[in-house]
Each structure stands twice: as structure tokens, then as C-alpha cells.
Amino acid sequence: MIIKSQFFTIIFILLISTSSAAQDWNLVKNAQGIEVFTRENPNSNFNAFRAKMTIASSVEEVEYILKNLDKYKDVFPDTEELKILKRLGDNKHIQYSHTKAPWPVSDRDGVFEVSFKTAPSDGSLYSSAHALPDYIPEKDGIVRIQKSNSSWTVTPKSEGKIQIIYEVEAEPGGSIPDWLANSAASELPYNTFINLREALSK
Secondary structure, three states, rough: OOOOOOOHHHHHHHEEEOOOOOOOHHHHHEOEEEEEEEEOOOOOOOOOEEEEEEEOEEEEHHHHHHHHHHHHHHHHHOEEEEEEEOOOOOOOEEEEEEEEOOOOOOOEEEEEEEEEOOOOOOOOOOEEEEEEOOOOOOOOOEEEEEEEEEEEEEEEEEOOEEEEEEEEEEEEEOOOOOOHHHHHHHHHHHHHHHHHHHHEEE
């Protein structure tokens, strides 16, 4: 069953990145083969997070889900609208995302440059996304994500398994209590990986 994370999904999609801070990651959740880590972001009041799991699947299957808009919504079910604004080649595009939020939190949207790279040495996949807040005009009633970076790293392992690591760091903008956003840093990536694992099993 797909887990809808509501507000947590907003934080997740909006917050994504590979943090370069020197601080150690702190394990905050370990369940069903999914590990979730957080650490303080020196440039923000919102914690960065990392999720990691190893499952029986392939790099190609994960890449298909990340590139397929309908499959992507299975992983992020609170996505109200998702579309590609411009293709910059086979492995890079500009993407618009509108994420629903429960009252009284305002919906969020963002424009992101998304890229995919495959390592010729072992077939590992690396995908990154960063926000382009001024790419299109803002919409009334929706808070535009101003700062966001994220990454997916998918690495082949032995016995037909892969390791997936997802990292997020961002400022969701607007009025969101720090404590609420930071509480999402453990549940959001966990629920997202539950949804991803289900999508990969179909």
C-alpha cells in the first residue's frame, strides 16, 4: 500500500541534496531494511536527511521510475502536478512539481534541473536535482521552493541486489515550524522508500 506522507512529502521533494557539511550523519530510524539519517544543515534551520536501503532489483528499474512521471507519482503520492518543461538531452531536463499540503500549510511548487549519469565502470546511477526558482513566474496561493538540492545514488551489489541512497537538503520556504519540518526528516524518506520498494515490485 502506497504511504501518503502529506506534508512530509512536500518537505522531501523540496529539500533534496547531497550535503557537503563535515558533520556526521545521525541514525534516527532503522526499520524494514531502511536506514534514515539526519544532520544539521549549517545554512538552514531545516535538517538534511539521507535514506539508504539494499534490495533485490536493478539500476535500470530505479532509473525508469525516476524518469517516468506516472511512476514517480507512485513514489511521491502527494504530487498534484508534475511535468517536464524542457528537455536538455536524453539525461537532463527541467521539471516542474506541485505538491499538495494539508491545511493550514500552503502547497509548494518548484522548478528543478534534473540530471542522470551512469558510471561506465560498474553501471552505478547518479541523479541530482537543484532548484531553479526564477525559471517560471510564481503562482498565486502556492509557495515557490527557493533552495533545494537532492541526489539519488544507485549502486549494483552482488546476488542481483542494489543499494539506493537518497539525500535531501533544502529550504521549503513560507511559514512552516522548524520542529514540524525536522520531524518529517525521519518519516518522509522512510515512507518514500516504502513506496519505492512497492513500485519496484510491480
